[in-house]
Amino acid sequence: MYSDPISVAAAEAQALTLDARDPLAGMRDEFLIPRHSDGSEQAYFCGNSLGLQPRATRQALADELDDWQNLAVEAHFRGKHPWMPYHELVREDLAAVVGAKPHEVVAMNSLTVNLHLMMVSFYRPTAQRHAILIERSAFPSDHHAVASQIRFHGFDPASALIQLDGDANGVIAEDTILRALDEHGERIALVLLPGVQYLSGQAFDLAAITQAAHAKGCQVGFDLAHAAGNLDLRLHDIGCDFAAWCSYKYLNAGPGAIAGCFVHERHARADELPRFAGWWGHDPATRFLMRPQFLPAFGADGWQLSNPPIFALAPLRVSLAQFRRAGMAVLRAKSVALTAYFERLIHAHVPDVLDVLTPADPAQRGCQLSLRVKGAREAGRSLYDHLHAHGIVVDWREPDVIRAAPTPLYNRHIDCLRFVRAVRDWAAAR
Numbered sequence: 001m002y003s004d005p006i007s008v009a010a011a012e013a014q015a016l017t018l019d020a021r022d023p024l025a026g027m028r029d030e031f032l033i034p035r036h037s038d039g040s041e042q043a044y045f046c047g048n049s050l051g052l053q054p055r056a057t058r059q060a061l062a063d064e065l066d067d068w069q070n071l072a073v074e075a076h077f078r079g080k081h082p083w084m085p086y087h088e089l090v091r092e093d094l095a096a097v098v099g100a101k102p103h104e105v106v107a108m109n110s111l112t113v114n115l116h117l118m119m120v121s122f123y124r125p126t127a128q129r130h131a132i133l134i135e136r137s138a139f140p141s142d143h144h145a146v147a148s149q150i151r152f153h154g155f156d157p158a159s160a161l162i163q164l165d166g167d168a169n170g171v172i173a174e175d176t177i178l179r180a181l182d183e184h185g186e187r188i189a190l191v192l193l194p195g196v197q198y199l200s201g202q203a204f205d206l207a208a209i210t211q212a213a214h215a216k217g218c219q220v221g222f223d224l225a226h227a228a229g230n231l232d233l234r235l236h237d238i239g240c241d242f243a244a245w246c247s248y249k250y251l252n253a254g255p256g257a258i259a260g261c262f263v264h265e266r267h268a269r270a271d272e273l274p275r276f277a278g279w280w281g282h283d284p285a286t287r288f289l290m291r292p293q294f295l296p297a298f299g300a301d302g303w304q305l306s307n308p309p310i311f312a313l314a315p316l317r318v319s320l321a322q323f324r325r326a327g328m329a330v331l332r333a334k335s336v337a338l339t340a341y342f343e344r345l346i347h348a349h350v351p352d353v354l355d356v357l358t359p360a361d362p363a364q365r366g367c368q369l370s371l372r373v374k375g376a377r378e379a380g381r382s383l384y385d386h387l388h389a390h391g392i393v394v395d396w397r398e399p400d401v402i403r404a405a406p407t408p409l410y411n412r413h414i415d416c417l418r419f420v421r422a423v424r425d426w427a428a429a430r
């Protein structure tokens with residue numbers, strides 16, 4: 001509770017004014033906001049982990065069940081959204097979200113699967129050049145994926161995995177990356193870094209990394225799990241060789257949603273690249289001639305394996321249409337302002353309780369702030385429990401980080417104020 005009741009009223013009035021002026025305020029109504037046990041809406045800050053359900057998703061799934069029921073196999077060609085070309089329904093919107101050309105993106109599989117498929121083509125180690133550059137605190141799945149790829153090719157991760165270290169907040173200086181490329185560039189086959197680091201919330205300069213890595217002859221891929229739908233990306237211009245992301249975080253396509261993949265257009269006709277092939281990656285013009293020869297489809301489509309899961313694509317189609325209506329530039333502008341407001345509240349009202357680990361520069365972060373409670377790890381866990389008990393949903397990452405992501409599609413300024421007030425209550429009661 002604020003000690004000064006006037007400041008509470010003033011802060012609340014300001015938050016409500018900012019929410020009333022929000023050009024995207026109406027988007028929140030398109031989502032189902034989970035309720036706290038007292039019946040009020042949660043302040044949901046976990047869009048970086050599992051985005052909320054758009055209201056339209058249920059009907060979109062029901063439509064596909066209806067088509068299956070009524071048309072069965074015929075639904076591949078007719079029905080509300082014919083299944084045969086279904087993955088093409090998401091292509092334009094998916095490309096817009098990540099700043100790619102439509103033929104550079106495809107929705108398929110899951111994130112880790114796509115990282116492996118991309119590495120089959122873009123991690124081509126030789127005796128002289130077989131290292132992979134990643135961060136030491138990379139998401140475990142990325143670690144497992146690169147280490148297993150290195151072993152698959154007969155090399156040893158102990159020497160072939162070059163890992164970047166961050167500072168005490170987990171932030172990796174751009175200089176650290178450039179120095180690693182300078183020092184080891186000739187033996188690095190692949191640079192695989194995140195767009196936004198999942199733990200620290202740091203966003204990287206993807207264009208600068210790509211340019212420096214290409215200058216050393218390395219291939220470059222990005223894991224955009226925490227960047228897709230969060231940053232206003234320009235993948236085509238950035239020029240990386242590939243990127244992969246999941247769609248259940250900021251993209252709100254539901255638990256385990258179908259993932260996304262980007263292959264730069266310079267590889268669109270690289271039919272000689274090794275790849276793990278399947279019939280859905282075959283040129284659609286001759287796919288159904290059912291011949292054994294494989295002719296890759298043009299662009300990212302050529303990496304598909306199987307015919308796509310319609311029940312997974314339907315929620316993604318709904319979600320991407322929302323992103324189209326909002327526009328990534330407008331979303332990002334709100335996001336920058338909302339996160340700055342959130343940070344200002346933390347610095348103004350609970351500076352002796354929370355450290356912000358995420359860089360303050362908006363160009364070096366998305367919407368997420370990673371927070372550490374000053375004092376023992378137990379304090380962090382206790383605050384986390386207090387927030388949840390009051391309907392404020394954040395997440396906890398071992399050993400001592402609370403992540404809170406005000407997402408611009410459905411979070412409000414008043415949610416941020418509710419968070420800060422709860423932190424003050426908790427600190428006052430200790």
Ligand SMILES: *Cc1c(COP(=O)(O)O)cnc(C)c1O
Pocket residue numbers: 110111112113139141142194198223225226246
């Ligand atoms: C969320 C996340 C994953 C999850 O991988 P899945 O294959 O979708 O289970 C992987 N890597 C990073 C960096 C993530 O943030």
